[in-house]
Amino acid sequence: MSTEDLHSEAMRWLAQASDDLQAAQVLVEAGHHALAAFHAQQSAEKALKGLWRSLDLEPWGHSAVKLLEDLPIIPAGFDQAALLPLAAALDKLYIPTRYPDALPGLTPAEAYTAEEAKTAIGQAQRLMESVRAAVAGS
DSSP states (O other): OOHHHHHHHHHHHHHHHHHHHHHHHHHHHTTOHHHHHHHHHHHHHHHHHHHHHHTTOOOOSSOHHHHHHTOSSOOTTOOHHHHHHHHHHHHTTTTTTTOTTSSTTOOHHHHOOHHHHHHHHHHHHHHHHHHHHHHHHO
């Protein structure tokens, strides 16, 4: 794939990551905190998959941590270590934000707060900004 095609594919992933982040913001404003947190995780996952695609690599899986740790090429200036705690926090939101049997005695809608959702959105935003910068530099 040409460099231009790789960049274009990465930008498609980043566009979807941005859309997921916007959805998270709308959901938190509407009081759907668990779903907002889930979409924040999705935003981070898709942004990282965009980074992989920009490097002509095939990403696999849904864990932002694994997508960071398994990245075989680290772009110049990309602070992988600083992003790992954000990715870990977001990965914890992948399942329990969606399934009523993931949390004992609670549904996700009952369990998650606006503060948790807003924190997740901020974490995803920081991760996406780092990925955008890395894609722009590749």
